[in-house]
Amino acid sequence: MTDRIVDLEIRLLLEAVFEQFHYDFRGYSMASIKRRLHQALAHFRCDTVSELQSRVLHEADAFPQLLSYLTVQVSELFRDPAYFKTLREQVLPHLRTYPSLKIWVAGCGDGEEVYSLAIMLREEGLEDRTLIYGTDVNPRALKKAEAGVYAADRIPLFTRNHQLSGGKSSLSDYYTAAYGGAAFDKSLTRNVVFSDHSLVSDAVFAEMHLISCRNVLIYFDRPLQNRAVELMKQSLIRRGFLGLGARETLRFTEHAEAFTDFARDVRIYQKRGDQ
Amino acid sequence: MSRRSHEAVVIGASSGAIEAITTILPRLPEGFRLPVLIVVHLPPDHLSTLPELFQSRTSLPVKEAEDTEPIHPGTIYVAPPDYHLLVEIEGTLSLSSEEPVQYSRPSIDVLFETAADAYESALIGIVLTGANSDGANGLREIWNAGGTPVVQSPDEAQAPLMPEAALAHCPAAQVMTLNQIAEFLIVEGGRHD
């Protein structure tokens, strides 16, 4: 019973966030939002979600902090090496036939996936003809992505992932140690544009050859997944590629027929030529 | 005492999990009506073969849990490697790549806490063998929501730490052997009302 009151408070909070800040979390998976709001209550020292709502509406710096609870940034360089290996060995040969390329990392978080792709494109000699867009709804994440500095203790994992993904160079070629962190080479983002864009409320902004949208759809309910996939479908060229997270699928969305399985085991799809 | 009849079972297990779960599953009869949601801690490369392994021991359908899918009765869902498994209050599943909880992803606590919220008193939660304390908080949440917490007898468990931790957090839990757990589930899952 009391728990259903919490659900009501959460709905009201998300309405308030939408009205006031124009971030729309109303169609997100609530079980996960609820867990993270519980953590936010501890952080803000609030007893109830209603109290949190009041803080967020009245204190200027509260919303950016709340946003980091409403979104999940957890990632790795070359997360799921098999995904990047398949991109390298099977998708890039297709992309190589185009004189210029556009790649969109939708929900790029702190940028790990963008740096992974930039390194891979350099290794494969495609860096100069490729423009990468990294977009996210969390401005703090975009700032971190632009900075490209990751905690030093994550480097062994990143290095292992990079090797398993078929890396042709040493990851240490791309970063320098700085302040207990590893700062990735600025030249990697020469052809990268980071910007604020929501799969929930924003529109198509360019024609892409490859969209990598990993572990973003799992935070959406089905109607929102449909909306986001539709947007990505419209953003892809014919026979463009769409890569999802290791346990994400188009199967339950309305747009499954617009794509074929390109590499089923790593969830890479290809838009049909007649779409 | 009037209580809702049970609508779902959640099971968490770590070290010794496979032996324990494959002792229970073959006992569940055809027509067993409760969905069973399972989180096992294993290195990711082993985890992805779990549904097949379990399927070879039961006639009930076993599958890896998928994001947004509705929970069907009599079906056994196993959390995929490297994702948390959560239950939505509408009775669907969702996955999340949030941080590991107590070093675990999937986390037993995350499944138990969200299932407790969704099923309230209609949930059976079972903590089996394991060498950490995942599941202890979640089991307590199940109890708080009016559900039925069960712990494998630490004397019998291959790794007693996890059942012991669960009991310490949730002293009201019923202590059962694997055999008794199977019998309990057969009774609860066979009842149509």
Ligand SMILES: C[S@@+](CC[C@H](N)C(=O)[O-])C[C@H]1O[C@@H](n2cnc3c(N)ncnc32)[C@H](O)[C@@H]1O
């Ligand atoms: C778990 S991270 C994914 C990081 C990386 N792609 C990966 O798989 O490792 C999810 C990201 O999606 C972003 N996100 C959430 N809602 C979004 C939306 N409506 N549009 C775009 N990005 C969104 C979050 O801010 C977060 O940075």
